Each structure stands twice: as C-alpha cells, then as structure tokens.
Amino acid sequence: MSTTSSVLLFITSVCGVAILSSLFIAGSLYFDAQEFLETSLDEIESFKHYSDVAWKDMVSSNTFDRKKREDDKPCGCALAGGDGTPGAPGPDAAYCSCPERTKLVFASESP
Known part of the structure; x- marks a missing residue:
C-alpha cells in the first residue's frame, strides 16, 4: 500500500467512527428528550390534579351561609x-x- 492510500484509509476510518458516534449521540439525545417530555407531562398532570383539588377546597370553604x-x-x-x-x-x-x-x-x- 502506498502512503496516499494509507492516509485515505485512515481518514475514511476516522470519518466512519465520527458518523457512527454522531448517530449514537443523536439517538441518545432523542431518547433523553422523550424521557424529559414524558416526565414533564406527568408532572403537569399531577400539578393539575393538585390545583383542582385545592380549588375545590377553596370554593367549598367559602360557601358557608353568610348573613348579609x-x-x-x-x-x-x-x-x-x-x-x-x-x-x-x-x-x-x-x-x-x-x-x-x-x-x-x-x-x-x-x-
């Protein structure tokens, strides 16, 4: 093998490794983003539940008979x-x- 073909093989190998690592990192970022989205939606639903319960408690506590x-x-x-x-x-x-x-x-x- 000549020097030119050795350099070309090395550069091709480095580019292949870079492409594969980029694909792996992109997949990892995608799954992390999906996990963050699911966690956020679960927490929003939980907050909505707690706020609805608190609102019902506040409304029911203000309905006592008041003499005007x-x-x-x-x-x-x-x-x-x-x-x-x-x-x-x-x-x-x-x-x-x-x-x-x-x-x-x-x-x-x-x-």
Missing part, C-alpha cells in the same frame, strides 16, 4: 334616606315597600 346586612331589612328601608321629617315621600319611595315616613315620624313622637 341587607337580610335584616328586606325592603331596603335603611336606604330610604331623608331626615324623617313629614312631607312627600322621596324618590326612593317608589320601590320601597316600607310604611310611609310621615306615619313613622308621628308614631315615634307620641309619648
């Missing part, structure tokens, strides 16, 4: 306004089912 201020006076009489002086009913009297204010004032003034 409006429940004390269902007609909204506290909002009827005015100073209680006798006279024509105010603009809010149209929707308020409370007794007229003049009767309330006279009833509270009697001894």
Whole structure:
C-alpha cells in the first residue's frame, strides 16, 4: 500500500467512527428528550390534579351561609334616606315597600 492510500484509509476510518458516534449521540439525545417530555407531562398532570383539588377546597370553604346586612331589612328601608321629617315621600319611595315616613315620624313622637 502506498502512503496516499494509507492516509485515505485512515481518514475514511476516522470519518466512519465520527458518523457512527454522531448517530449514537443523536439517538441518545432523542431518547433523553422523550424521557424529559414524558416526565414533564406527568408532572403537569399531577400539578393539575393538585390545583383542582385545592380549588375545590377553596370554593367549598367559602360557601358557608353568610348573613348579609341587607337580610335584616328586606325592603331596603335603611336606604330610604331623608331626615324623617313629614312631607312627600322621596324618590326612593317608589320601590320601597316600607310604611310611609310621615306615619313613622308621628308614631315615634307620641309619648
């Protein structure tokens, strides 16, 4: 064999080894990426489960019966306004089912 063919054989062998190692490394990277993807998706599903459970706990803990201020006076009489002086009913009297204010004032003034 001549020197040229020996050098050519050596370079070809080195290139073959480089190509095979590149294919091996590419396959290894592909499988690592797939494993990372599967692990990430599993963790995302786990997080989704825990967040759903936590949300249900938060929503169920806020559903206790709460007494609102409006429940004390269902007609909204506290909002009827005015100073209680006798006279024509105010603009809010149209929707308020409370007794007229003049009767309330006279009833509270009697001894």
